[in-house]
Amino acid sequence: MQTPIADSAREARPPAPGTERPAAAGVPFMDLTRTHGPLHGELVAAFDRVLGANAFILGGEVERFEEAFAAYCGAAHCIGVNSGTAALAIALMAAGIGPGDEVIVPAHTFIASALSVMHAGATPVCADVEQATGLIDPAAVADAITPRTAAIVPVHLYGQACAMDELHAIADPRGIAIFEDAAQAHGARHGEARAGALGTAASFSFYPSKNLGALGDGGAITTDDAQLAAAARRLRDLGRFDSPRHDVSGFNERLDGVQAAALRVKLDHLDAWNDERRAHAARYAELLDGHVELLEEREQTPAIYHLFPIRLDERAAVAAALGAAAIGCGVHYPLSLPEQPALAGLGLADAPRAREWAARELSLPIFPGLRPDELEAVAGAVREAVGRPR
Secondary structure (H helix, E strand, O other): OOOOOOOOOOOOOOOOOOOOOOOOOOEOOOOOHHHHHHHHHHHHHHHHHHHHHOOOEOOHHHHHHHHHHHHHHOOOEEEEEOOHHHHHHHHHHHOOOOOOOEEEEEOOOOOHHHHHHHHOOOEEEEEOEOOOOOOEOHHHHHHHOOOOEEEEOOEOHHHOOOOHHHHHHHHHHHOOEEEEEOOOOOOOEEOOEEOOOOOOEEEEEOOOOOOOOOOOOOEEEEEOOHHHHHHHHHHHEOOOOOOOOOOOOOOEOEOEHHHHHHHHHHHOOHHHHHHHHHHHHHHHHHHHEOOEEEOOOOOOOOOOOOOEEEEOOOHHHHHHHHHHOOEOOEOOOOOOHHHOHHHHHHOOOOOHHHHHHHHHEEEEOOOOOOOHHHHHHHHHHHHHHHOOOO
16 A cells, blocks of 8 residues: 655645545544634634735735734744745845855755755755754764855754754854745744744745645745845835836746735644644554654754654554554654755765655654544554564
8 A cells, every 4th residue: 555645844735636645534634614613703704805805915914914924923024935945045136145055954854955055046055954853963964064055954844943043053154044934833932032033034834734834825034134134025025116117037936815814824723733743643643652752852843733644564454453543653764864865966965864864754743623532543553564563
C-alpha cells in the first residue's frame, strides 16, 4: 500500500485525494468543520461586511487584520499577501536580496522555502538539521556561509521556533539578515517573543489547515523595518502603493478582503487553539513514549504543534496499519531538498540528518476539536503496528 503523503510545511494540508487513507469511521488527519462550526455566525458576519463594502481586494478589512496580526506578533508592520510562498519571496526582494546572493535554508522543509529564494532571484544553499528537532542546525549554517551569503531562512517547522540566539550570534556580526519562515508557527514563542518578531522579517502562510488558517490561500510578512515594509507593499501590488504610478516591477500578490476578515475572526481564538494542540501533544507523548521517537521540545521554544511528527523505521507498515483502521496520517516531508528533482541543478550538498527525517517521519492527527478517544485510538493503533503494545 502506498504511504500517505501530506506534502507541505508551508502548505501543510489534508493530503490530496488518492494520497490519504479514508477516515470516515476512524480519525481524520484534519477536520476543519470542528474549527469552523462554532465560528459560523462570526464568519458569515465577516463575509457580509466585505460583501456590503465591496472591498474584495486589499481595503479596510485587510488593513485591520494587518494591524491586529502585527500587534499579535509584536512587530511594527504586517503586509498581507496571497500565500506564504509570496510572503518569503517578496520579503527577500524588499530587502534587496536577489541575483548573486546566497540564502541558507534547512534541508528538511517544504520545497517552497527554497523556491521562494529562487523566485527572488537568489540561490538557495542547504544546511542540515538537528537530529532531535528537525530544525536548522546552527553549526551547519556556520559551515555553509560564503562571501555571497546574504540571508538565513530558519523554518520554524512543526510549530517550534528555531535556535534563534545561536543563529543571530552567527549572522549579526557578519551583517547577514535572518528571515523567519513561520508558515507553521503562528503564535509560537522563543522566550518572551513570538515568531514574526525574531529576525529582519518573517513570512506566514494562512493555508486553511494552518494554526491560523484562512478560507483559501493567504499569507503575510511581518517586520520592524519600515523601509522593507514599504517596499513589500509596492511589490505585492504591481509596484504601486496608494498611487496610479507604478514605481517598480511588482507582482499581483494581494490579500483578499474576505480572507482578511475571516482571519481577524479566527485570530481571537488562536491562543486557545494552540493550547489545545499542546494538550493533545502532551497526551500523545504519554501514550507513545518508549514506542516511537518523539519531537524534542526545548524549554525556551515550546511548540504549538502545527503537526505532530513521530519517527520510526517501520513507517510504511505503520502508515498502512493506520490506513486500515481509517486513521489519517501524513509524511512531512518525503524528500530532503537536495533530493528534490526541481532543485537538482543547484548542486545542493547532501544532508544526512535531513534525509533521515525524510525517511522516518510520520505525522499523526492533531487539530482543535480532536477528541480524547480519538487520540487514544491513534496512539493504540501506532503501538500495535510497531509491535510493542502496552
